[in-house]
Amino acid sequence: MTCTDERRKSSDRRSGDRRGADGRGADRRRDFQTAAAWRGPERRVFERRKSERRTIERRSAILPEGLHLLDLPQSREGFRHLISAWFFVDSLGRRVVVDPGPPSTIPLLSDQLSSIANGVDLVLLTHVHLDHSGGVGQFCERYKGAKVMVHPKGRKHLTHPEKLWQASLATLGDIAEMYGAPLPLAPESLLDWDGLQGVTVLETPGHAPHHISFLVPFKGERLLFVGEAAGTVLPLAASPTLPYMHPASLPKFDYTKAQDSLHKIEELLQGDELLCYSHWGAARRARNRIALAKGQLGDWLSVVSEMRSQPEDAIVDHLLSRDSLLKGYSDLPEDLRERERFFIKSSVEGLLEYVREA
Numbered sequence: 001m002t003c004t005d006e007r008r009k010s011s012d013r014r015s016g017d018r019r020g021a022d023g024r025g026a027d028r029r030r031d032f033q034t035a036a037a038w039r040g041p042e043r044r045v046f047e048r049r050k051s052e053r054r055t056i057e058r059r060s061a062i063l064p065e066g067l068h069l070l071d072l073p074q075s076r077e078g079f080r081h082l083i084s085a086w087f088f089v090d091s092l093g094r095r096v097v098v099d100p101g102p103p104s105t106i107p108l109l110s111d112q113l114s115s116i117a118n119g120v121d122l123v124l125l126t127h128v129h130l131d132h133s134g135g136v137g138q139f140c141e142r143y144k145g146a147k148v149m150v151h152p153k154g155r156k157h158l159t160h161p162e163k164l165w166q167a168s169l170a171t172l173g174d175i176a177e178m179y180g181a182p183l184p185l186a187p188e189s190l191l192d193w194d195g196l197q198g199v200t201v202l203e204t205p206g207h208a209p210h211h212i213s214f215l216v217p218f219k220g221e222r223l224l225f226v227g228e229a230a231g232t233v234l235p236l237a238a239s240p241t242l243p244y245m246h247p248a249s250l251p252k253f254d255y256t257k258a259q260d261s262l263h264k265i266e267e268l269l270q271g272d273e274l275l276c277y278s279h280w281g282a283a284r285r286a287r288n289r290i291a292l293a294k295g296q297l298g299d300w301l302s303v304v305s306e307m308r309s310q311p312e313d314a315i316v317d318h319l320l321s322r323d324s325l326l327k328g329y330s331d332l333p334e335d336l337r338e339r340e341r342f343f344i345k346s347s348v349e350g351l352l353e354y355v356r357e358a
Contacts, residue, residue, distance in 0.1 A: 072105040078335035094121040099132040103180030106135040120146045126227025127208040128154040130179045137183030153210035158185040204229040206258025224273045230293045232279035237328030244328040253350035262294045304351040
């Protein structure tokens, strides 16, 4: 061995020593790189999420103790503060979940429930679209004793979900893939459609022909779970004086039935209701919210009727620039704007379809 080789060997040994007696020098470098990344883009995302949560808390109705809004963020960018489930224990002691959501987030929902409940007795479904009830088969496999209330027109889509899945794939494409394929629900899990003690069931078609809403007394007030009958809201984009909201008028939408449903909800109100939306959050001053939903839906129909010959994106741009209830759109993060534009355009498509078939 030459002197040069010996020096190189010695140098290699010293380099090994410098990596540390524990042999984890490379791990330390990776840790440092991870920390550096955390100080960069990941840190900014984390801080933005914290800021979003604080804003939502400021702009949302305060929930009564024992009512839980369970956020179910999806894997697609921007699909947060969009899908949710509700949980509470009713006056009869039943542990209730409203709209458990898609298959993709049933494990997340179960994790959240595990910290606030030791089981589930009753599942209320506002309708059988994937993002509301697609995961109910998986859910009831985890909560064996849970019973499910759904409109009679929706029962077959739960026990035999193949047609629902194919229709969802055709309509939503990769979004349906993200939500996941539904599993069949055992027929014995379904409750008979003959009334449910302690829950007022209100038929509210329009968004879907089998859409229903639920009015439930809770600790001296009344919870009104409206699904998508009163549109969708996003507290993050609300202003101090106006909510951010828009119709949920996706294709197959029935405008006349939707307005009738809002009128039906309006007649039921007594002033003490907390509106609980599926998309997303809760609101007091229910009469005002329902009036806003009725007015906005009528305005959108007028705009779509007048602009029916123009591209859908032109209609969307017009609504975004003119509708005061969409004012907060421009302040949203880019990923949420992209998501909102997608669903606003889908709602325009549903109204266009209605206008053309009327």
